[in-house]
Amino acid sequence: MSIYYQIYESLKKDLSNNLYKPGEKLPSEKVLSKRFGVNRHTIRRSLQLLKNEGILFSKRGSGIIVHDNRFKYKIGKRVRFSQNILNENYIPETTILRSEIRKASKIEAKNLEINSKHEILLIETIGKINNVPSIKTKRIISNKRFPDFFDIFQKQLSITKTLKILGVNDFFRKNTLVTAEQADSIQANLLHCKINSPLLKTTYINQDLNLIPIEYSQTWFVGERIQLALEN
Amino acid sequence: MSIYYQIYESLKKDLSNNLYKPGEKLPSEKVLSKRFGVNRHTIRRSLQLLKNEGILFSKRGSGIIVHDNRFKYKIGKRVRFSQNILNENYIPETTILRSEIRKASKIEAKNLEINSKHEILLIETIGKINNVPSIKTKRIISNKRFPDFFDIFQKQLSITKTLKILGVNDFFRKNTLVTAEQADSIQANLLHCKINSPLLKTTYINQDLNLIPIEYSQTWFVGERIQLALEN
DNA sequence: AATTATAAGTTGTATAGTTGTATAGTAAAG
DNA sequence: CTTTACTATACAACTATACAACTTATAATT
Numbered sequence A, B: 001m002s003i004y005y006q007i008y009e010s011l012k013k014d015l016s017n018n019l020y021k022p023g024e025k026l027p028s029e030k031v032l033s034k035r036f037g038v039n040r041h042t043i044r045r046s047l048q049l050l051k052n053e054g055i056l057f058s059k060r061g062s063g064i065i066v067h068d069n070r071f072k073y074k075i076g077k078r079v080r081f082s083q084n085i086l087n088e089n090y091i092p093e094t095t096i097l098r099s100e101i102r103k104a105s106k107i108e109a110k111n112l113e114i115n116s117k118h119e120i121l122l123i124e125t126i127g128k129i130n131n132v133p134s135i136k137t138k139r140i141i142s143n144k145r146f147p148d149f150f151d152i153f154q155k156q157l158s159i160t161k162t163l164k165i166l167g168v169n170d171f172f173r174k175n176t177l178v179t180a181e182q183a184d185s186i187q188a189n190l191l192h193c194k195i196n197s198p199l200l201k202t203t204y205i206n207q208d209l210n211l212i213p214i215e216y217s218q219t220w221f222v223g224e225r226i227q228l229a230l231e232n
Numbered sequence C: 001a002a003t004t005a006t007a008a009g010t011t012g013t014a015t016a017g018t019t020g021t022a023t024a025g026t027a028a029a030g
Numbered sequence D: 001c002t003t004t005a006c007t008a009t010a011c012a013a014c015t016a017t018a019c020a021a022c023t024t025a026t027a028a029t030t
Helices: A003-016 A029-036 A040-052 A081-087 A106-112 A149-156 A159-165 A185-191 B003-016 B029-036 B040-052 B081-086 B106-112 B149-156 B159-165 B185-191
Strands: A056-059 A063-066 A071-075 A092-103 A119-129 A132-142 A171-182 A198-208 A213-222 A226-230 B056-059 B063-066 B071-075 B092-103 B119-129 B132-142 B171-182 B198-208 B213-222 B226-230
Touching: A003 A029, A003 A040, A003 B185, A029 A040, A029 B092, A029 B185, A040 A056, A071 A081, A081 A092, A081 A159, A092 A149, A106 A132, A106 A213, A119 A149, A132 A185, A149 A159, A171 A213, A185 A213, A198 A226, A213 A226, B003 B029, B003 B040, B029 B040, B040 B056, B071 B081, B081 B092, B081 B159, B092 B149, B106 B132, B106 B213, B119 B149, B132 B185, B149 B159, B171 B213, B185 B213, B198 B226, B213 B226
Parallel strands: A071 A226, B071 B226
Antiparallel strands: A056 A063, A092 A119, A119 A132, A132 A213, A171 A198, A198 A213, B056 B063, B092 B119, B119 B132, B132 B213, B171 B198, B198 B213
């Protein structure tokens, strides 16, 4: 087998072992050619294969960068899970983990601007991108305001569609907080990531056109696979 | 007598007269074929005989290189690459293939007797004897214990000298394991040997006078050119 | 402190030269 | 008739070198 192909396989192995991480630069062609003891053109031929696969891309004068194939999840005024994913030509899917109706906690009541004696509906879902579970969401919704929410959501599996049926034609973000957490074993299992993998956690409120809060929710994103693109 | 055999004898005579010295290149096949007035394939046939004898080695795209014969490499309590070679009146040279700082693997941490969370420095070098690359070494050194190791080594190109500067005046082998491997195309290219040529692989630990491991390393020797002389 | 030159390093491209390999053909020897 | 030695040609793989285009870091200048 030709040398350039062997080098290609060697580099591919390094990449899959995360020796060179997405977004980072590879050693320069000069350094690589020394490492493998070949001419620069031979290295370039190996790299070309990886470029063709979309794993690497190069910038003249700058270097060779490992392609960041993390999904770019847009967060702005109007955040729509399915649409976000369809826009990037990926396939979205939502599955329900559990639901629960109980009294609102102090924080929940405050954020939903409801009386703390009122009941809320809690829904936990997993969002899949191309069949890979990468997003976990926990929603708190006023059960008094939307008593039929869960029944409809269970069929629609979409917040946007459910709200439309309930007469809310549009809604948007009041605010979004982003923090980082480590995945515990339960989350790791649900989200198909390793224990202690970094998770991006967003806490936010969606409100209707009258500025009344609809949901107070939290969403966890697997950091290795998703990057949040903040829009203004 | 056939032409190719006569050319072979003529070239062999030139080689033994040191007309072409070890480490140097022969004239190209094109030039030789013109000189002897034969087709390139005929020259190649002559050269093949010399390659079989281990006197010549060819590199695609580069040329044909003159090699030395078998070198005796001593392995005992105190193994010193340069000194070993100078003692036999040969010229040693070390070139760096690559260096890398990363977390220790389980085996590396165990052999260096360090915590597996610590970082290690990896250095890969090629050792040349009379300008013929024959030895490849991969060293693992605690980056915590010797944070400046690579900077110094890069200038000194000698483990002994580097350690002396770092305050380690002497070191010796804890143990040496010898196994055999086949050269893959990358190694064969680096070490100027044929694919599948046998390589002697030594795995060893060098420790200081307090018996603390300094380096956990592996060295590959081209079996055709180097024999290991084990001392007790 | 901010801006501008300068230098050094990186990738892209072009050209020429080298060895490896495959195929086809000729001539002589057994 | 088959094998061996040798020629002829072509292409693939790899090296060597040079230069252009571009980026980045550093030094110099304002």
